[in-house]
Amino acid sequence: MKERVVSGMRPTGQLHLGHYHGAIKNWVRMQHELDCLFFVADWHALTTHYDNPQQLAENTWDMIIDWLAAGVDPEKASIFIQSRVPEHAELHLLLSMVTPLAWLERVPTYKDQIEKLKDKDLTTYGFLGYPLLQAADVLVYRATQVPVGEDQAPHIEMMREIARRFNYFYGREPGFEEKVAAAVKKLSGKDGKRFVELRSQFQTTGSAEARTEALALIAAAGSLGAQDRERLQGHLDGTGRSILTEPATVLTETPKLPGLDGGKMSKSYGNTIMLREQPADVAAKVKKMPTDPARVRRTDAGNPENCPVWQFHKIYSDAPTREWVVKGCTTAGIGCIECKQPVIDGIVREITPMHERAMQYIAKPQLVREIAEAGSARARAVATETMREVREVMGIAAA
Ligand code: ATP
Numbered sequence: 001m002k003e004r005v006v007s008g009m010r011p012t013g014q015l016h017l018g019h020y021h022g023a024i025k026n027w028v029r030m031q032h033e034l035d036c037l038f039f040v041a042d043w044h045a046l047t048t049h050y051d052n053p054q055q056l057a058e059n060t061w062d063m064i065i066d067w068l069a070a071g072v073d074p075e076k077a078s079i080f081i082q083s084r085v086p087e088h089a090e091l092h093l094l095l096s097m098v099t100p101l102a103w104l105e106r107v108p109t110y111k112d113q114i115e116k117l118k119d120k121d122l123t124t125y126g127f128l129g130y131p132l133l134q135a136a137d138v139l140v141y142r143a144t145q146v147p148v149g150e151d152q153a154p155h156i157e158m159m160r161e162i163a164r165r166f167n168y169f170y171g172r173e174p175g176f177e178e179k180v181a182a183a184v185k186k187l188s189g190k191d192g193k194r195f196v197e198l199r200s201q202f203q204t205t206g207s208a209e210a211r212t213e214a215l216a217l218i219a220a221a222g223s224l225g226a227q228d229r230e231r232l233q234g235h236l237d238g239t240g241r242s243i244l245t246e247p248a249t250v251l252t253e254t255p256k257l258p259g260l261d262g263g264k265m266s267k268s269y270g271n272t273i274m275l276r277e278q279p280a281d282v283a284a285k286v287k288k289m290p291t292d293p294a295r296v297r298r299t300d301a302g303n304p305e306n307c308p309v310w311q312f313h314k315i316y317s318d319a320p321t322r323e324w325v326v327k328g329c330t331t332a333g334i335g336c337i338e339c340k341q342p343v344i345d346g347i348v349r350e351i352t353p354m355h356e357r358a359m360q361y362i363a364k365p366q367l368v369r370e371i372a373e374a375g376s377a378r379a380r381a382v383a384t385e386t387m388r389e390v391r392e393v394m395g396i397a398a399a
């Protein structure tokens with residue numbers, strides 16, 4: 001089977017260079033070789049913007065235009081809208097039955113975001129469930145690869161755990177429970193009890209220590225045969241016939257693009273350069289970027305490693321230019337404004353063809369809608385296949 005790629009973004013504003021270098025570059029590369037599905041995560045946007053959905057529809061079309069402008073080819077990849085494929089919601093609901101609350105509460109972005117977005121009330125059911133909806137978004141297509149930025153890696157890790165747990169519940173060999181119970185009985189009373197405790201601890205909290213101790217316990221038990229050991233390990237890790245596929249995270253060479261201030265480029269921090277930024281604004285923004293604080297005067301030498309602009313040279317400049325930067329900066333041979341020019345040129349060179357492509361699609365709103373319509377129909381066909389099997393193994397009566 002051809003590998004399948006799924007990824008999405010929340011329509012919460014125009015796309016910036018971080019989206020492009022962290023994710024879309026991989027989308028564009030992968031669409032030539034693999035079966036790719038890219039979706040506008042409009043339901044996800046509501047998890048944090050539920051109180052002001054006025055922009056949502058407009059942002060949806062705008063983001064599709066940004067993707068097309070950045071090189072996503074609707075002839076090669078399916079572009080669709082999450083809410084047009086209600087199977088995402090159905091799988092989310094069914095997965096919620098097997099998802100321990102602790103798994104959601106320990107997702108690093110959960111507490112971070114609640115802290116960071118203090119002006120919003122995010123103590124909602126929808127926001128806690130955000131990574132689980134994300135899991136459904138990917139698992140419903142049995143995707144093998146998910147190209148995203150580095151910040152998303154813990155969410156993909158959780159998807160893998162959810163898929164494993166689902167497969168364990170609904171994909172075990174017949175009589176598996178009895179065989180495991182028999183193997184546990186072969187452990188000494190004390191060890192058997194401890195194994196059961198450790199397994200439950202690992203299953204609910206993901207504690208690596210609990211798993212290690214349980215594995216050591218299985219390995220040390222002389223009373224177990226090879227098959228028993230295998231079953232107990234399967235029981236511990238929760239493996240079963242693969243109904244849902246565990247996807248892998250795919251990162252670019254720039255999994256975390258810095259923003260104008262040196263921190264991660266992010267809409268919420270106001271440190272971005274948009275893909276549809278005007279060249280004059282690119283220049284103005286880059287010129288305002290802080291540089292190595294050691295370079296107070298033009299004659300002070302600096303160190304590129306302490307300068308956010310250097311991070312951009314790593315992306316936009318060729319080897320001779322980078323050499324020129326290092327030499328010029330460390331000897332005060334060039335000034336910071338001079339040093340910034342190749343970065344400005346590089347960014348403008350990168351986004352100019354995107355502007356041209358965007359204009360073509362802005363002029364044809366009907367075409368953009370047709371692309372999303374066709375993509376959503378195609379996505380729905382794949383999702384329906386998975387849901388047929390999911391419903392069957394979960395005991396839901398067929399029509
Ligand atoms: P918000 O501030 O609302 O979280 P954002 O600008 O961080 O928005 P997201 O919608 O969270 O953007 O991210 C969409 C995708 O782009 C994800 O795959 C994310 O990992 C990636 N991404 C976003 N910003 C960056 C960045 N600075 N570097 C690399 N990848 C990024």
Ligand code: MG
Pocket residue numbers: 151266
């Ligand atoms: Mg983000």
